[in-house]
Amino acid sequence: MNYNKTSVDYDKLPEWVTFLRDDLNLKGVGIGLIHLLAGKGYKFLHQHEEQEEVYFILAGKGIIHVDGKDVEVVTGD
Numbered sequence: 001m002n003y004n005k006t007s008v009d010y011d012k013l014p015e016w017v018t019f020l021r022d023d024l025n026l027k028g029v030g031i032g033l034i035h036l037l038a039g040k041g042y043k044f045l046h047q048h049e050e051q052e053e054v055y056f057i058l059a060g061k062g063i064i065h066v067d068g069k070d071v072e073v074v075t076g077d
Contacts (some may be wrong), residue, residue, distance in 0.1 A: 010058065014060075028055065048057075 006023040014034040020031040034042055038060070055064065061074040 019040075036060075 004024045006020060008018070008020075010033075015035055015037055017024055018033040018035070020026075020033070021029070024031065036042055044063055055073070055077075057073045057077045059075050063070045063074070064073055065071075
């Protein structure tokens with residue numbers, strides 16, 4: 001098999017982070033889902049030498065701090 005598949009019920013995500021790297025048997029890409037309640041924040045400063053990160057804003061709005069800058073994000077970003 002040349003692929004791995006997982007399914008996520010977005011309506012039942014626990015509050016905080018759900019990592020999918022192991023579920024998908026990933027070696028060089030990390031995928032996590034962050035579910036925040038309105039008014040809550042998430043602070044996890046870190047960096048990677050080789051791994052890129054992609055963020056999808058499924059609902060709501062907020063600010064993400066990237067490369068030393070605050071970037072406003074909204075649903076669809």
